Amino acid sequence: MTLHLYNTRTRQKEIFEPITPDSVKMYVCGPTVYNLVHIGNARPVVVFDTLFRVLRSLYAEVIYARNITDIDDKIMKAARENNESIADLSARYAAEYQKDMAALLNLEPTITPYATHHVGEMIAMVEALLQRGHAYVAENHVLFDVKSMPDYGRLSNRSLDDMLEGARVEVAPYKKYGGDFVLWKPSSDSEPGWDSPWGRGRPGWHLECSAMIEKHLGHTIDIHGGGRDLIFPHHENELAQSQCAHGGTEYVRYWMHNGYINIDGEKMSKSLGNFRWVRDLLEQFPGEVIRFALLSAHYRSELDFSAALLEQSRASLDSLYGALRKVKDVEAAAVDVAASPIYQALLDDLNTPLAISALHDLARRINKSEGPELAQLKGEILAGAGLMGLLPRDPDVWFQGDASATGIDAAQVEALIAERQQAKLDKNYARADAIRQELKAMGVVLEDSKQGTTWKIEN
RNA sequence: GGCGCGAUAGCAAAGCGGUUAUGCUCCGGAUUGCAAAUCCGUUCAGCCCGGUUCGACUCCGGGUCGCGCCUCCA
Numbered sequence: 001m002t003l004h005l006y007n008t009r010t011r012q013k014e015i016f017e018p019i020t021p022d023s024v025k026m027y028v029c030g031p032t033v034y035n036l037v038h039i040g041n042a043r044p045v046v047v048f049d050t051l052f053r054v055l056r057s058l059y060a061e062v063i064y065a066r067n068i069t070d071i072d073d074k075i076m077k078a079a080r081e082n083n084e085s086i087a088d089l090s091a092r093y094a095a096e097y098q099k100d101m102a103a104l105l106n107l108e109p110t111i112t113p114y115a116t117h118h119v120g121e122m123i124a125m126v127e128a129l130l131q132r133g134h135a136y137v138a139e140n141h142v143l144f145d146v147k148s149m150p151d152y153g154r155l156s157n158r159s160l161d162d163m164l165e166g167a168r169v170e171v172a173p174y175k176k177y178g179g180d181f182v183l184w185k186p187s188s189d190s191e192p193g194w195d196s197p198w199g200r201g202r203p204g205w206h207l208e209c210s211a212m213i214e215k216h217l218g219h220t221i222d223i224h225g226g227g228r229d230l231i232f233p234h235h236e237n238e239l240a241q242s243q244c245a246h247g248g249t250e251y252v253r254y255w256m257h258n259g260y261i262n263i264d265g266e267k268m269s270k271s272l273g274n275f276r277w278v279r280d281l282l283e284q285f286p287g288e289v290i291r292f293a294l295l296s297a298h299y300r301s302e303l304d305f306s307a308a309l310l311e312q313s314r315a316s317l318d319s320l321y322g323a324l325r326k327v328k329d330v331e332a333a334a335v336d337v338a339a340s341p342i343y344q345a346l347l348d349d350l351n352t353p354l355a356i357s358a359l360h361d362l363a364r365r366i367n368k369s370e371g372p373e374l375a376q377l378k379g380e381i382l383a384g385a386g387l388m389g390l391l392p393r394d395p396d397v398w399f400q401g402d403a404s405a406t407g408i409d410a411a412q413v414e415a416l417i418a419e420r421q422q423a424k425l426d427k428n429y430a431r432a433d434a435i436r437q438e439l440k441a442m443g444v445v446l447e448d449s450k451q452g453t454t455w456k457i458e459n
Numbered sequence: 460g461g462c463g464c465g466a467u468a469g470c471a472a473a474g475c476g477g478u479u480a481u482g483c484u485c486c487g488g489a490u491u492g493c494a495a496a497u498c499c500g501u502u503c504a505g506c507c508c509g510g511u512u513c514g515a516c517u518c519c520g521g522g523u524c525g526c527g528c529c530u531c532c533a
Binding site: 037042074156158226227236237258262267297313316319322323326351359361364367368436456 | 460461462463464465470471472473474480481482483484491492493494495496497498526527528529530531532533
């Protein structure tokens with residue numbers, strides 16, 4: 001039972017071994033809370049939530065930290081536009097984020113650190129970098145001196161000169177070298193700021209993750225995750241800061257990055273105006289459908305998000321829940337998930353598409369089977385799906401929804417089904433069909449079987 | 460200019476040097492008062508050109524096309 005993970009730093013799959021046996025420390029970059037989150041923000045959360053679940057099945061202790069960035073220039077701008085305090089705005093959107101992530105069936109991380117709670121630690125790290133000669137002060141800024149670190153650029157696999165050649169951004173005049181990045185920058189009186197040895201100011205973007213990891217997880221962690229776009233500059237710079245502040249100690253053993261989400265084949269971007277907010281999607285689809293869609297491709301691949309993908313995901317879940325509905329009165333057997341093909345697929349760098357195909361295989365076997373093996377199959381499918389955060393619901397709830405949300409009175413539906421049952425016994429098929437039509441008009445679809453008649457809400 | 464990724468059937472998406480991926484759709488069959496669900500089956504693959512091999516969708520080389528990053532970014 002070996003977990004293999006693709007490590008961005010080495011660009012290959014490796015056997016995962018935690019630093020401390022039976023204990024894993026994982027950190028994932030969370031959102032900057034200045035708006036609702038879009039589907040691109042949700043992908044790493046779902047991916048690493050799945051990894052979190054797999055890790056917990058393998059190790060006695062898994063500490064999973066996912067931060068909230070609650071100080072940032074984008075937040076400052078949004079607060080100004082909203083005429084709202086930064087603290088209020090970031091707290092509001094942090095709460096919305098938690099709500100959306102819960103709707104996508106993500107577990108709470110072990111730790112949710114906030115950037116603004118760690119300014120002291122950030123200042124201490126900047127001081128350490130200055131002391132060790134990896135940073136310098138210039139015009140009230142503190143900058144990281146990338147040339148002081150011999151293997152800067154190793155994570156993103158690029159050389160300093162190559163980076164500057166393609167740079168799209170003008171180099172600030174106070175930088176000794178164009179690639180140097182800001183650790184601390186001054187704040188004007190109207191901007192939020194904290195007192196520091198270099199005057200009132202605020203931290204650079206990369207610093208918070210380094211400081212929070214140092215405080216909560218230590219100098220070396222097992223896994224650091226995030227979107228592919230964070231490899232450079234964010235993670236490269238985080239790595240540089242932390243490693244240099246700690247005298248060269250390895251910062252992260254396994255770097256993991258998920259691929260992008262495209263919308264109808266195009267990159268999701270502000271200029272195209274094609275952002276998909278999780279909140280909007282949740283109005284049209286259950287969170288589980290969105291989660292399923294995100295897991296339907298391998299996490300390192302690009303994923304094209306579209307209405308067709310969501311419809312297909314819903315159809316797949318209908319099929320899986322259909323099998324569960326058949327065995328809803330069967331008590332699931334306790335199973336050893338380790339033997340499951342689903343587990344094997346997930347251990348291979350989170351091969352969720354393959355794991356999902358194994359889910360379908362189990363569903364088919366449930367549909368075909370009768371008798372005692374159903375308990376075993378039910379146990380297997382639930383345990384396997386649980387590793388991905390899927391199929392947690394009562395199948396009746398899946399198909400029939402929540403009466404308060406659908407406005408459908410289950411008792412009334414049941415009464416009509418009973419009446420139709422009698423009509424069928426009386427061979428009064430005209431009446432039976434009329435009842436079917438009546439319910440159909442309400443959005444209720446009937447399914448007759450040997451066990452009786454079940455119903456579901458039409459999508 | 461530098462670094463990197465990808466191309467699989469109508470659509471989505473995996474594994475694999477040889478033997479069914481899987482899901483949705485289409486078609487046929489079983490079942491069915493009707494309808495659905497379910498089961499069985501069929502059809503439809505591997506961008507192009509070489510090479511290695513008994514055998515290549517899979518490995519290697521070269522093209523073509525598409526995409527990403529190079530200091531806002533999931």
